[in-house]
Amino acid sequence: MAGHDAKFNELRQVIGEASPDIAILPEIASPTALDVLAMGTLSGRFRPLMAEGKWLGAEVGFLVRSDLPWDVRTVSNRHLEWKNRVTGVVQPLFPHDLPVLEVRRSAADREPLFVVIGNHAKAKRDSPGDPESLAWRTAEYEEAARIVEGYLRRQVSVIFGGDFNADILRDPELRPLKVTMASALAVAPDAVPERERVTHTFHPEGAPGEKSQLDDIFVSPGLVRSIKSARILRYRDSAGRVRPIAETFEQRKLQPSDHLPVKITVSTEELFRRAN
Numbered sequence: 001m002a003g004h005d006a007k008f009n010e011l012r013q014v015i016g017e018a019s020p021d022i023a024i025l026p027e028i029a030s031p032t033a034l035d036v037l038a039m040g041t042l043s044g045r046f047r048p049l050m051a052e053g054k055w056l057g058a059e060v061g062f063l064v065r066s067d068l069p070w071d072v073r074t075v076s077n078r079h080l081e082w083k084n085r086v087t088g089v090v091q092p093l094f095p096h097d098l099p100v101l102e103v104r105r106s107a108a109d110r111e112p113l114f115v116v117i118g119n120h121a122k123a124k125r126d127s128p129g130d131p132e133s134l135a136w137r138t139a140e141y142e143e144a145a146r147i148v149e150g151y152l153r154r155q156v157s158v159i160f161g162g163d164f165n166a167d168i169l170r171d172p173e174l175r176p177l178k179v180t181m182a183s184a185l186a187v188a189p190d191a192v193p194e195r196e197r198v199t200h201t202f203h204p205e206g207a208p209g210e211k212s213q214l215d216d217i218f219v220s221p222g223l224v225r226s227i228k229s230a231r232i233l234r235y236r237d238s239a240g241r242v243r244p245i246a247e248t249f250e251q252r253k254l255q256p257s258d259h260l261p262v263k264i265t266v267s268t269e270e271l272f273r274r275a276n
Helices: 004-017 033-039 131-153 172-180 219-225 249-254 269-275
Strands: 022-028 046-049 059-066 071-075 081-083 091-093 098-104 116-119 159-163 200-204 210-212 217-220 227-232 264-265
Touching: 004 033, 022 033, 022 116, 022 159, 033 046, 033 059, 046 071, 059 116, 081 131, 116 131, 131 159, 131 172, 159 219, 217 219, 217 264, 219 227, 219 269
Parallel strands: 116 159
Antiparallel strands: 022 059, 046 059, 071 098, 081 091, 098 116, 159 217, 200 210, 227 264
16 A cells, blocks of 8 residues: 555656646546545645546546636547457447547637547557457547547647557557647657657566657647647656666566656647637
């Protein structure tokens, strides 16, 4: 229990230091877990939000700064299904949901100023007849691209971030999303070089560790020039020392997550100008 509490505190620390207006949190075990995370040193600073509806498990949650003067509401995509191209079985397309946080200046506004889509894609574990669940994950990103394009047709800007469960620089299943969106880590004024975009480490038994970029925040074209900065954050231990990127499984176990957070700063000035 003590180790569990320590990891919660380390997560709270990195969130508190980043001081986001909105945080995307993939793989939340339950709404209660999100509520607990928002307590402690973060108490009162953030409002925990998850899309309403039947819980699928390990879903995406949001923390929204409590004093933001905007109307914020969630939209779930749990209801979307697909017919598995390999097995023919109809099943939920997004097993972790693909929730949308719609942000309006006021509840009276018909359209959002912008939306934040929280992503936790299907993991690269084999599914029946689908090695590494590639067909499933590809279907997820094809539908995610359609959802993004639906908002863009309504002149609504989109931020899309989280755990992509794919090598963002190389894997082909992300192509539908990349048609209309750009990685903030790539297009920010302080763009992070590709070789430094490590957000995840994997340590198979008896084999060398693997470093990759599985996490990012994508933005739609209208937001590219509004990005002020983008960076990958690092965890700190109880003494405040920055943890190195894990080289071993033992080092990885000390972190509160096997993923590193990504932070972007976006000016909303252009969004408000277009809305007036």
